[in-house]
Structures are given as C-alpha cells and as structure tokens.
Amino acid sequence: xxxxxxxxxxxxxxxxxxxxxxxxxxxxxxxxxxxxxxxxxxxxxxxxxxxxxxxxxxxxxxxxxxxxxxxxxxxxxxxxxxxxxxxxxxxxxxxxxxxxxxxxxxxxxxxxxxxxxxxxxxxxxxxxxxxxxxxxxxxxxxxxxxxxxxxxxxxxxxxxxxxxxxxxxxxxxxxxxxxxxxxxxxxxxxxxxxxxxxxxxxxxxxxxxxxxxxxxxxxxxxxxxxxxxxxxxxxxxxxxxxxxxxxxxxxxxxxxxxxxxxxxxxxxxxxxxxxxxxxxxxxxxxxxxxxxxxxxxxxxxxxxxxxxxxxxxxxxxxxxxxxxxxxxxxxxxxxxxxxxxxxxxxxxxxxxx
Amino acid sequence: xxxxxxxxxxxxxxxxxxxxxxxxxxxxxxxxxxxxxxxxxxxxxxxxxxxxxxxxxxxxxxxxxxxxxxxxxxxxxxxxxxxxxxxxxxxxxxxxxxxxxxxxxxxxxxxxxxxxxxxxxxxxxxxxxxxxxxxxxxxxxxxxxxxxxxxxxxxxxxxxxxxxxxxxxxx
Numbered sequence: 408x409x410x411x412x413x414x415x416x417x418x419x420x421x422x423x424x425x426x427x428x429x430x431x432x433x434x435x436x437x438x439x440x441x442x443x444x445x446x447x448x449x450x451x452x453x454x455x456x457x458x459x460x461x462x463x464x465x466x467x468x469x470x471x472x473x474x475x476x477x478x479x480x481x482x483x484x485x486x487x488x489x490x491x492x493x494x495x496x497x498x499x500x501x502x503x504x505x506x507x508x509x510x511x512x513x514x515x516x517x518x519x520x521x522x523x524x525x526x527x528x529x530x531x532x533x534x535x536x537x538x539x540x541x542x543x544x545x546x547x548x549x550x551x552x553x554x555x556x557x558x559x560x561x562x563x564x565x566x567x568x569x570x571x572x573x574x575x576x577x578x579x580x581x582x583x584x585x586x587x588x589x590x591x592x593x594x595x596x597x598x599x600x601x602x603x604x605x606x607x608x609x610x611x612x613x614x615x616x617x618x619x620x621x622x623x624x625x626x627x628x629x630x631x632x633x634x635x636x637x638x639x640x641x642x643x644x645x646x647x648x649x650x651x652x653x654x655x656x657x658x659x660x661x662x663x664x665x666x667x668x669x670x671x672x673x674x675x676x677x678x679x680x681x682x683x684x685x686x687x688x689x690x691x692x693x694x695x696x697x698x699x700x701x702x703x704x705x706x707x708x709x710x711x712x713x714x715x716x717x718x719x720x721x722x723x724x725x726x727x728x729x730x731x732x733x734x735x736x737x738x739x740x741x742x743x744x745x746x747x748x749x750x751x752x753x754x755x756x757x758x759x760x
Numbered sequence: 761x762x763x764x765x766x767x768x769x770x771x772x773x774x775x776x777x778x779x780x781x782x783x784x785x786x787x788x789x790x791x792x793x794x795x796x797x798x799x800x801x802x803x804x805x806x807x808x809x810x811x812x813x814x815x816x817x818x819x820x821x822x823x824x825x826x827x828x829x830x831x832x833x834x835x836x837x838x839x840x841x842x843x844x845x846x847x848x849x850x851x852x853x854x855x856x857x858x859x860x861x862x863x864x865x866x867x868x869x870x871x872x873x874x875x876x877x878x879x880x881x882x883x884x885x886x887x888x889x890x891x892x893x894x895x896x897x898x899x900x901x902x903x904x905x906x907x908x909x910x911x912x913x914x915x916x917x918x919x920x921x922x923x924x925x926x927x928x929x930x931x
Contacts, residue, residue: 414896414897421798429804429811433790434786436812437812
C-alpha cells in the first residue's frame with residue numbers, strides 16, 4: 408500500500424475517534440490550572456519574585472537609616488554672639504530656619520549702658536568695641552579675591568590679622584577704622600559677583616568700664632606719685648631713703664605709662680572694628696549648594712527652589728540606589744531559597760494529591 | 761489548503777486574561793492537537809496528558825505571543841512538539857497494543873499492515889515523523905509546517921518527499 412494512501416486512511420480513522428470525554432476532562436483540568444496559574448499571565452509576572460527580597464531589603468534599609476540617624480542629624484551651626492547667656496545659634500545650611508538672612512538684618516548688641524561710662528575732660532563718654540562677620544560668594548578665583556580683600560583693607564588703613572584659604576572658601580580677618588567700614592564694604596561688594604553679600608553678625612560691646620577702672624587706677628597711681636615727689640622734696644632724707652623713693656617713683660611712673668597706653672588703646676578700640684570676612688567660591692547649580700542663592704528676590708527664589716529640588720532628588724536617588732544595592736545583596740541569598748522553598752511546597756502538594 | 765480555520769486573533773488576545781476565551785481557544789484546537797499526539801503516542805491517556813500539558817504551557821506563555829502573519833496553530837504545534845520530543849527522549853519505542861481499538865481495526869491483516877506502518881514510521885527521524893503527520897494527519901499546508909519546524913517551505917517540501925520515499929522503502 409502506498410504510504411500516502413495509508414496516511415489518508417489513518418486520518419479518516421483518527422477523525423472517527425471520539426474525543427468528547429478527553430476534551431471535557433482536559434477542559435476541567437485547564438480551568439483548575441487557570442486558577443492556579445493566573446499570576447504568570449502578566450508581562451511583569453517576574454516582578455512577584457522580587458516581593459520577598461524587596462520587602463527584606465526595605466526593612467534592612469529602614470534599619471540602616473534608623474541606626475545612622477544620629478550621624479545624619481549633625482548640622483553646622485553659626486554662633487552669633489560671644490555672650491554665653493545670650494548665645495543664639497542659627498543653621499548655616501538652610502537660611503529658612505533662621506540663618507543668615509535673619510543675621511543680615513539684625514544688629515546684636517548687649518545693653519550698651521550696662522558697661523557704664525568714663526569721664527574725660529569733664530564729659531561723660533563711652534567706648535564701644537565692634538566686631539562684624541561678613542560673607543560674600545564669588546564666581547571669580549578665590550585666591551585673587553582674597554588678595555583683593557587684602558589690598559582693600561590696606562587702602563582703608565586696616566591691619567590684617569589673618570588670612571586663610573581652602574578649596575571652597577577663604578577667611579580674612581582685619582582691624583579697620585570704624586569710619587572706613589562703609590568704604591570697605593562698598594569695595595567688598597564689587598567682589599560679590601553673585602549678589603550674596605551678607606552681614607552674618609555685627610557685635611557691639613560697651614567697654615567703658617575698663618577705661619573707668621584704668622582711670623581709677625591711674626588716679627591712685629598719680630596720687631602715689633605726687634606723694635613720693637613730696638617726700639623726695641623733703642631735705643631730711645638719708646641717701647638710702649632717697650634711692651628707695653627714686654626707685655618707687657620710677658616704678659610708679661612706669662605703671663602710669665603702661666596704664667595710660669592701655670587706656671589709649673582701649674579708647675582707640677572704639678574707633679576700630681574687628682572684621683571677619685568669609686569669601687565662598689560659587690558652587691555650580693548641580694552641586695546642591697542651594698543656600699548660596701538669595702531667595703529674597705524672585706529669580707533667587709526660583710534658583711533656590713530649583714537647586715533645592717535637584718539636591719533633594721539627588722539625595723533621594725542616592726537613597727534609592729542604596730536601597731536597590733541592599734535588595735540585590737539580599738536577593739542573592741533569598742531568591743535561591745525562595746525557589747527551593749517553592750519546590751518543596753509543590754512536592755508536598757503533589758504528594759497530597 | 762488546510763481544512764482548519766485559524767482562530768480569530770481577538771479571541772487569542774482575550775484568552776490572555778479571560779478564562780472563557782482561553783477555553784474557547786482550547787476547544788478550537790483541542791481535536792487537532794489530541795489527534796496529532798494520538799498518532800504519535802498511540803496511547804489515548806498519554807495523548808490526553810500531553811495535550812493538557814501543551815495547553816497549560818500555552819496558558820502560561822500566552823502573554824508572550826504576538827499576532828503575526830503565521831497562524832496561531834504553528835505556535836501551538838511548536839509547543840506540542842516540544843512536549844512530544846521530551847516524551848520521546850524518555851521513551852523511544854511506543855506501544856502498538858491499543859491500535860486495534862484505537863483505530864477501529866477489524867481484521868488480522870489490517871492489524872499487521874498497521875503494525876508495519878507504525879514500525880516503519882518510527883524508523884524515520886522524529887522531525888520527519890512530525891513532518892508527515894502534520895502534512896497528512898493534520899492536513900497542514902507546507903508553509904505552516906515550515907514555520908512550526910523552523911525550516912523554509914522549500915526545505916519542507918523536499919523533506920516531505922524524502923521522508924515519504926524513505927517510509928516507502930521501510931514498508
């Protein structure tokens with residue numbers, strides 16, 4: 408018989424086979440299987456395998472965050488007054504919590520009359536000691552900025568105390584005549600290419616009491632000197648007594664000179680100001696230094712908020728990446744365990760059937 | 761031309777998430793699959809099991825299926841063939857005990873003739889066996905067989921011709 412004819416016969420015979428019972432049985436089993444295998448029908452069905460590792464990863468991540476909270480809470484602080492009883496600290500990181508923009512507008516003073524007054528030429532006078540911290544952000548070179556500060560200070564008859572420069576900021580300290588402060592500030596603002604000039608602190612202290620104490624001391628010393636002079640003018644003195652009185656007079660005169668110099672210095676302090684300038688290098692928008700933008704203007708606010716959003720996004724993204732790294736680490740351990748466990752469960756289920 | 765109509769692609773799409781559509785899909789192809797597997801296994805229970813396994817695989821993998829120019833039956837028979845190959849790897853020789861009852865054989869001469877036929881068929885390469893059964897039992901066109909087996913239509917025609925000749929020599 409020809410194979411093709413045999414195949415045709417076979418096809419006829421096969422078509423006569425009643426498949427109703429088989430179909431019904433298979434259909435019933437398929438309906439059961441449908442209920443069991445409903446989940447894998449999705450394109451993203453594989454994601455269900457990540458549930459367990461992700462959950463444990465999330466828990467681990469949360470634990471990690473909680474344990475490191477104490478380290479994250481640290482924030483640099485600026486202390487605006489040296490008087491411990493009136494110490495007020497503001498965050499330098501975020502001006503919105505009461506930082507530099509507040510400091511810019513406020514002048515922090517002790518009660519100026521607590522220090523009292525001193526008398527000079529019959530007039531009541533007072534000496535005020537002034538200190539100020541200024542801050543600018545510049546886009547130009549940091550070192551050349553500091554050099555410019557130095558030349559400005561010298562031009563305003565200032566005395567430079569210290570200069571230091573780091574990667575992203577520099578510090579400049581000088582003593583300036585009080586009358587030169589405004590001129591110096593005007594020049595300082597020319598360096599401020601980002602319009603971020605800020606007076607971080609302005610501290611004034613009444614030190615008249617020190618002058619008054621020195622005046623009292625001088626008065627006593629002078630009366631002692633007058634007394635010594637009177638004794639020296641006496642004729643009934645032995646040679647040794649005269650020598651002793653001469654020495655005492657020299658000593659008193661030295662003390663008077665020292666006290667006078669000190670007094671003059673203190674009085675002169677009232678005419679100068681201790682100035683501390685921090686010059687910050689401008690950081691790019693993407694580096695997240697959002698607090699360098701002045702958000703008192705509309706454009707500054709836009710920059711501030713945008714930069715803050717980007718910074719938050721970057722921080723969050725790094726957190727998410729860290730989270731996924733944890734998940735991957737845990738997945739390496741958990742996924743094989745998950746499959747092994749599932750296999751065992753299925754075997755048990757099959758055994759029960 | 762094939763005597764079978766391919767199923768409406770909309771039913772296939774619905775079958776991805778709808779149980780009744782899937783059962784409709786099963787009903788459409790159940791006979792073809794079952795009979796194809798029956799010829800190869802000559803065991804009704806085994807053919808039933810393999811058909812069930814085939815449709816369970818279809819159920820699990822249907823979300824990956826995209827409607828193309830090729831008919832759905834090509835994709836379905838690829839799955840059926842994979843299950844059949846797996847079975848044949850384990851058991852190369854199939855029983856012929858039930859052929860009388862299965863294929864309604866009445867005479868002794870008829871029985872001998874069919875035993876010879878199945879023995880000759882088993883001597884062919886498994887892919888050639890599939891080619892001939894798809895061609896003559898399922899009445900599948902060459903292009904569809906070629907898609908199912910992953911060969912060109914020309915190669916399919918040539919291989920059918922050679923397989924028939926080879927089968928003829930064994931008979």
